[in-house]
Amino acid sequence: MSAAPAPIRVAVVGAGYWGPNLARNFKSCSDFQLTAICDLDLARAQRVAEPLGNIAAITSLPALLASDIEAIAIATPAQTHHGIAMEALRMGKHVLVEKPLADSVDKASQMVDEAELSSLVLMTDHTYCYTPAVAKIRELVIGGHLGDLLFIDCTRINLGLVQPD
Numbered sequence: 001m002s003a004a005p006a007p008i009r010v011a012v013v014g015a016g017y018w019g020p021n022l023a024r025n026f027k028s029c030s031d032f033q034l035t036a037i038c039d040l041d042l043a044r045a046q047r048v049a050e051p052l053g054n055i056a057a058i059t060s061l062p063a064l065l066a067s068d069i070e071a072i073a074i075a076t077p078a079q080t081h082h083g084i085a086m087e088a089l090r091m092g093k094h095v096l097v098e099k100p101l102a103d104s105v106d107k108a109s110q111m112v113d114e115a116e117l118s119s120l121v122l123m124t125d126h127t128y129c130y131t132p133a134v135a136k137i138r139e140l141v142i143g144g145h146l147g148d149l150l151f152i153d154c155t156r157i158n159l160g161l162v163q164p165d
Helices: 019-028 042-052 061-066 078-090 105-118 132-142
Strands: 008-013 033-039 056-058 072-073 094-099 122-125
Touching: 008 042, 008 061, 019 042, 019 072, 019 105, 033 061, 033 122, 042 056, 061 078, 072 078, 078 105, 094 105, 105 122, 105 132
Parallel strands: 008 033, 008 072, 033 056, 072 094, 094 122
Antiparallel strands: none
C-alpha cells in the first residue's frame, strides 16, 4: 500500500472579501497545507491568519513566491489577477484565481499559455460549480432523466458584494 501524497503547500493572496473563505477551506482540507496569507495590509492578513493557527501573515508577494509553497490562490481585485498569476507561474507555482480569470481575453490567454508552457495548473474558481444543487442538475442532465432539454433557467439569489470591475 502506498503512502498518501503529501499535502500541497498553498498560500492565499488577498485577505479582503473572498480570501478568508479560501483560507478557511484550504485549512480544513487535508489535501492542502495552508502556509501563509499575503496582503498589502498586514493587519488584514493577520486577522485572517490568526484564527487559523500557525499561518504566516505577510505583505511581500516576491517573498511568498520565493518560498517553498507549491500553489497560490488569488483573491484580489480583477485588474491584479494577470500580474500576480504570471509572477507565480514564472516562479513554478500552481495558481487558482477567483473569477474572473483576468480583466481581458488577451491577458487570460497569456496566463493559459504560461501555465501550459510550464506544465502548471491554472484554475479559475467559480463559486457554485461544486455545490450539491449544481451537481444534482448535472447528474439529471447527463443521466437523461429530464428528456430533451431546450432550456434551463437558474437564479442565483443573495449575490453578495458586487465588484465594480
